[in-house]
Amino acid sequence: MGILEVKNVNKNFGGLKALSEVNLSVKENSVHAIIGPNGAGKSTLLNCLIGKLIPDTGSVMFDGQSVLGRKPHEINQMGISRVFQTPEIFGDLTVFENVMIPIFAKRDGSFRMHAFESVAHERDIVEEAEAVLADVNMLEKRDLHAASLSRGDKRRLEMAMCLSQKPKLLLLDEPTAGMARADTNNTIDLLNQIKAKRDITMCIIEHDMHVVFSLADRITVLAQGTPLVEDTPDKIKGHPKVQEAYLGEAA
Template sequence: MSILTVRNVNKNFGGLAALSEVNLEVEEGSVHAIIGPNGAGKSTLLNCFVGRLDPDTGTVDFDGVSLLGLKPHQINQAGVSRVFQTPEIFGDLTLVENVMIPAFAKRDGAFKLSAWPAVRGEADIYQKAMDTLSDLGLAKYAQVTAGQLSRGDKRRLELAMCLVQEPKLLLLDEPTAGMARADTNRTIDLLKTIAGRGITMVVIEHDMHVVFSLADKISVLAQGTIIAEDLPEKIKGNPKVQEAYLGGAHL
C-alpha cells in the first residue's frame, strides 16, 4: 500500500521547469531512493512534500490526505519528518535540549523558543529525548553543546530530532554528505535499523554505495522528470540511467 502518492507535479522558477510531470508512489514500510545529477530537482521535490514549496500543478497525498496548502508544522504533525542537506540544529543548546524541542512540538502542535525556559524541565519529555539519544549512540554527549559535534554526529542528532517525533515517513536529503567512509557505514547501519522498525523512508543520495545498501526501489530524476523507476539491480544496468546520471558510465 502506498503511503506517499505524487501525481503530475510541476514546479517552475522564472519560466524554468524544476519539476515536470513528476509521478511517484512510495510503498509503506519501504526505503525509496531518489537519485539524479545535480540540478535534477531532487531537493525541490522534497520541499514540495514538506510544505516549503507549493507545486504549480499536481497533487501530493500522504497517508490518504492531501499535503497541498498545509504549513510545514502541520505536515510534521501528520507524521512527516525531514533530515536536511545541512544539519538544522540549535548549535547553542545541548543535545538533549535539541531533541526535547521537537518532542514538545509533536506533543503540543507547535513550539516557540520563547516558551523554552518554562518547559525545559518537564521530566517525561526529557526522558523521551534521552531514550532517543541513547538509541542513536549519542547519550554520552547529551549535555554537550550541539555546535561542538562532528558533522557525522550532527547528522545523527538531527536524525534523533526527527525520530523523537515518531514519524510515519522520514525524508533524508543527502544523509551522508561530507562524511568519511566509516561514518557513512555507521549511518547505513543506523538507517537499516530504523527501516527495520517499519518507518518508511525516502532517501536522496549521491553516494551509490549508500543507495544500493538501503533502497528497496529507486527513482531516477533528470532535468525535473523521472526517467526510470525500478528495483536497484535493474537500475544499475539501465542504459538510459547510465547516460543521464553518469554520462554512460556504469553505476
C-alpha cells in the first residue's frame, strides 16, 4: 500500500481521452517519477492529484483519505507540498519571511487571526526558519527580497519552503523545465542531497529522461493517457515499449 494511490482514473476533455485507466502507487520514502512524451497526460494527472481537476471516474487516495474535491490549501494541510515548474515564491517578501510562512501554516492551520502578536517574538518559528535556510545555504540572503534572487536561488528557496513543512509527499512539476544543462545538474544535486539527508517521498513529473534516471527509485511511463510500464530506472532504460513511445515505431 503506497502513500499515494491512484486507481482507475479516467479524464476526458470533450472527445479527447486525456487519462484512461491510470493506476499508480507511490511508496513511502521513495522517489517516484512519471515520465512521458508531450501530450501523454502528465500535467492532467498532476492536476488531478492536487485538486485542480476532478477525474471523471476513479479515485485518488492520499494517506488513506480521498483528495478529490478538496481545495489546494486543504490538500497541503493533508501533507502534500508542491514545487512548480517556474518557482512560485512571495516575491515582495524577504527570503526569511518566505520560509516562515509555510512553517506558520504547518503550525496554525489554514487560518489564524494572530493579528496582535509580533512575528519577531515567535521564537520557535524564527529558529526553525533559520535552520531551514541554513540547510539550503541561504542564511546570508535572509533579508533580501525574494524577487531579487537568481533563478537557481528561487528554485532553492521554493524547495526550502516546501521542505520546511516536512511534507509526507513532495510533488515536483517539471522542476528543470527550460533550464540550462548546468542549472539542471544543480537541481538534480539539490534533490539528491535532500533525498540523502532525510526520509522523504517525492513524486516527480518530468519530461527530461536524464533528470529522472539520476533521481528516481521507480518510474512510470505514461503515453497517450495510459501507463505503459512501471519499473526501476535500469529496467525502464532498455524497455522496448518506452523506446517506442519516446522515439516512435521505427526505433
